[in-house]
Amino acid sequence: MSEPVRVLLVDRDKVALQILEHILRKEGCRVMTAPGGASALQYLERHAADPEPVEVILADLGLDPVDESHFLRHCLRLLPASALIFVSDTISVSSVVDVIRQGAFHYLIKPIRPQDLRQAVASAAENSRRQAAQQGNPATAMVSGLRDPLITQDPVMLRLLTQVSRIAGLQLPVLITGETGTGKEILARLVHERSARANKPFVAVNCGAFQEELLANELFGHAREAFTGAVRDRKGVLDAAEGGTLFLDEITEMSLSMQVKLLRVIQEKELLRLGMSKPVPIDVRFMAASNRDIRQEVEAGRFRRDLYYRLNVMDFHLPPLAARPGDIPLLVRHFIEKHARALNRRITGITPQALDLLSAQHYPGNVRELENVVLRAVAFANTPEVGVDDLPESWRGKEPFGFLQSSDNTSYLSLEEMAQRYIVWICQETRGNQGLAAKILGLDRVSLWRRLKKIRARSDLAQPLALPSDERS
Numbered sequence: 015m016s017e018p019v020r021v022l023l024v025d026r027d028k029v030a031l032q033i034l035e036h037i038l039r040k041e042g043c044r045v046m047t048a049p050g051g052a053s054a055l056q057y058l059e060r061h062a063a064d065p066e067p068v069e070v071i072l073a074d075l076g077l078d079p080v081d082e083s084h085f086l087r088h089c090l091r092l093l094p095a096s097a098l099i100f101v102s103d104t105i106s107v108s109s110v111v112d113v114i115r116q117g118a119f120h121y122l123i124k125p126i127r128p129q130d131l132r133q134a135v136a137s138a139a140e141n142s143r144r145q146a147a148q149q150g151n152p153a154t155a156m157v158s159g160l161r162d163p164l165i166t167q168d169p170v171m172l173r174l175l176t177q178v179s180r181i182a183g184l185q186l187p188v189l190i191t192g193e194t195g196t197g198k199e200i201l202a203r204l205v206h207e208r209s210a211r212a213n214k215p216f217v218a219v220n221c222g223a224f225q226e227e228l229l230a231n232e233l234f235g236h237a238r239e240a241f242t243g244a245v246r247d248r249k250g251v252l253d254a255a256e257g258g259t260l261f262l263d264e265i266t267e268m269s270l271s272m273q274v275k276l277l278r279v280i281q282e283k284e285l286l287r288l289g290m291s292k293p294v295p296i297d298v299r300f301m302a303a304s305n306r307d308i309r310q311e312v313e314a315g316r317f318r319r320d321l322y323y324r325l326n327v328m329d330f331h332l333p334p335l336a337a338r339p340g341d342i343p344l345l346v347r348h349f350i351e352k353h354a355r356a357l358n359r360r361i362t363g364i365t366p367q368a369l370d371l372l373s374a375q376h377y378p379g380n381v382r383e384l385e386n387v388v389l390r391a392v393a394f395a396n397t398p399e400v401g402v403d404d405l406p407e408s409w410r411g412k413e414p415f416g417f418l419q420s421s422d423n424t425s426y427l428s429l430e431e432m433a434q435r436y437i438v439w440i441c442q443e444t445r446g447n448q449g450l451a452a453k454i455l456g457l458d459r460v461s462l463w464r465r466l467k468k469i470r471a472r473s474d475l476a477q478p479l480a481l482p483s484d485e486r487s
Contacts, residue, residue, distance in 0.1 A: 051080030
């Protein structure tokens, strides 16, 4: 970091205090010390109003009469933007989660490796400075450095991002829930990028995209001659994620038998490839996500209770876009800039009327749907600003997304029917341009062709399609 990090070390053990102080001073930190919790709180009382207050507090209260919860509560009262790291000889998952939920940033276990100390203090200082900036300017967070940034000014989302920063460095499983399109994988990538595993792989697998046998092969790999056609050894994504993070999206789509296999991998930290008799040790952090209520899936017997508790050590719920409408203008401007650059279009903004129309929609597909709409608008805009005429025709004075209603308006559509109608609508909006439609839908052109072939068999959907004949174009 360009500015020296201001650190307060708290420990009754003078030797340990001197060692930590020596390591951090070598890193260029400005280090203050306190021989115990009470002394540290007195120091903070005196210096809380300093123009350059303490940013990181590193405290070992194992031999201290002041307990962690009391110390944490008063530290956050005096310095709300500070990041507190606790140090301990022993630790339990439940105590870590409890303290993190109360507001601690991180937990380190002795003996502390210098590289772990440096990483923890650097991450804590970054979080502290971000918190201080948000308190001074209440609140727009754009978490960049990712393939897709997280952009928000919503208080619920800002609190969630603060919690993410606090737990990212802990090597604990993470479970993320939220509707489709809310950004669960982006949040998982953020946790990974804020952890000590940031320089290792982040591997994402959609559990709903594979049949059981294919998913097992994808995860665990196989040995040569494990089955007909297996002409060589093949490693799975668990091998590919070694040292890093494996993100299992839509984990509730995984069969019960596959859940048993995954549970064993998480518990034993080893995998057994198909056709092999000797397990292989692995070092992987597990994250999982679902658009369903996993507790309901557990009660219904569709998801194993033991696996749920293994994964649900730290949990985050992403609110739908409809619950944070104030983020829509921020996201719209970001997506316009992103796709204008990608499509080499000179689109610099959006008219107030068009932005009002975008802000008035419900977005059942959440942020992903909003991005698709903006992409289409950027592609067809004829002026430097996206206007009302560039937005879906069905929105102009009509009920948004009426194509999702059943023909008699009396029944609900299945998820497959909704997807088919959405594909038809996108093809209509792109005037039969299958290349652009595939890009908006997040499909390759062959996958879109296959879906359209299936849709053409349905007369109620095929009738309005103004598309080329059935060919891979």
